[in-house]
Amino acid sequence: MKQIKKILILALISISSLAFGQERERIPESEIKEIIELAIELPELQQYFHIDEKPSRAPLIIKEFGIVNSKNLDGLKKFGLPIKVINEKTIKEKGIEAYLNIGDWTYVGNTLRLQIDYTAEGITINFMLNRVDGEWKIVDSIILKE
Numbered sequence: 001m002k003q004i005k006k007i008l009i010l011a012l013i014s015i016s017s018l019a020f021g022q023e024r025e026r027i028p029e030s031e032i033k034e035i036i037e038l039a040i041e042l043p044e045l046q047q048y049f050h051i052d053e054k055p056s057r058a059p060l061i062i063k064e065f066g067i068v069n070s071k072n073l074d075g076l077k078k079f080g081l082p083i084k085v086i087n088e089k090t091i092k093e094k095g096i097e098a099y100l101n102i103g104d105w106t107y108v109g110n111t112l113r114l115q116i117d118y119t120a121e122g123i124t125i126n127f128m129l130n131r132v133d134g135e136w137k138i139v140d141s142i143i144l145k146e
Helices: 002-019 029-040 043-048 088-094
Strands: 061-063 084-086 100-108 111-118 123-132 135-145
Touching: 029 111, 029 123, 029 135, 043 135, 061 088
Parallel strands: 061 084, 061 100
Antiparallel strands: 100 111, 111 123, 123 135
16 A cells, blocks of 8 residues: 555656656756755654664665766765765675665756665655755655555
């Protein structure tokens, strides 16, 4: 039932974008770091990292996703450590289970819908962000448990 709800929410967001004639655009690379930092610092997300009980979850690992790569996230830290951005092949080879996976995003003008999964906790986080006066702000987020 929860999967159906999650699918319906994502479908509704995607269909509404298409219905208004919006096309996908490319996020400026210079803004990737700001967006990902906002996402990983979401207060409601912090309870799922469990760094105290599971110190092996640090440093935070993000699976490479298009222009979300180590170059564009250089200098970004979480838990006082530089985050690691690695590809799917390395994740599989090393058997890494605790990583953030960017499932999808839709960027139109000053609006971004971002979906991130945290595999270790079985959660999906859906974000709606708006760029106001040159800065990205999270205007809505929802955490869905599988």
